[in-house]
Amino acid sequence: MAKKELIRETAISVMAELGYHESTTDRIAQEGGMAVGTIYNYFRNKEEILQYIFQVEFAKRKKAYEEELASEKPALEKLGSLLEKHFRAIEENILVGKILVREHPKPGGSEINEITKFLEGVPTLIQTLLNKAMENGEIRSCDTELMSAAFFGAVQGMALKAVFTDDENKQKQILQNAPKELMLLFKQGLGR
Template sequence: MGRNKKEIIREAAIKVMAELGYHHSTTDRIAQEAGLAVGTIYNYFGNKEEILEYIFAVEVEKRQTAFEKQLQSEKPIFEKLEALLELHFSEIAKNIAAGQILVRERQHPGKKEANGISAFLDGVPQLIQALLDTALEQGEIRPGSTRLLAAAIFGAVQEVAATAVFSQDKQLQKEILENAASELVHFFSLGMKASP
């Protein structure tokens, strides 16, 4: 029951924050969207920021297990990566508004403690780096700074997702989200250069 209410608030907040951005989203507006009184929000969240953190946390959790599964699998790195991106983009396709938030909000006002936001913005790059480190040991990828590469990959994925979720053209949006995983992995593995 309580879970249900918290869920209602999360969904309302996603709708509102996707539309207005975190800073222009008021707690009153979120409450209204949720069909609840403002006070009710504060029975489930300590403050406005915690709502955003929770939105991130839920999205992170959705990807978490998949991530761990792939990390431990024996598949070649690029297959792992593609599986992860496939999941990521399909989740975004299922919830464009959440995708907009994931891609646009960057509040780390102090970056205190581990919260859902830094779990995503900092945690995901770290996981990617772990993936690359393993691949490097296995000789699957060329030598290079896995830290830098992980950042590059994360950024690339985020920006492609951003392009999709903020696209006005719904057809284009769908296309990008469907093809992004394979196109990006292709790009990440072989680069853009035409074969000689």
């Protein structure tokens, strides 16, 4: 279904520029070279588009996570690999990075949606790895729930920094250094 993909990509571009709330379905349709109605043949409403964007990104990370899990590396190295992939993905698509970093679900929503799945699911994956690392003695004993929240926050913070840096070179530099620096920080910071 190339159309759904086209809508997703166009929406990413529009929402990255204007933010979810300022993005109109008309605008997305227009930039995608289609009629508004077409969007609604693939999505039930505007929010579902945003959900789908997160869904796709979460699926990618989930897949990478599972591949890493299956490998033989120490848990901390797995986390490092995932981080590398995450920042590389953002580097390849800054626009999607802007969205991941800025769009939040509307509050009060305890319903399971793709945005919360990302915003809560990713920290959970991190926590699992931290737990493993703790069990293996790779890191010192710590509150992994809190630590994974901090870790994910730090990732988001760095991504935010990168993504809104106008100078492309600097942006690239941040995105490339971020995973290393972050792993260094945590490896050392949680070292025994």
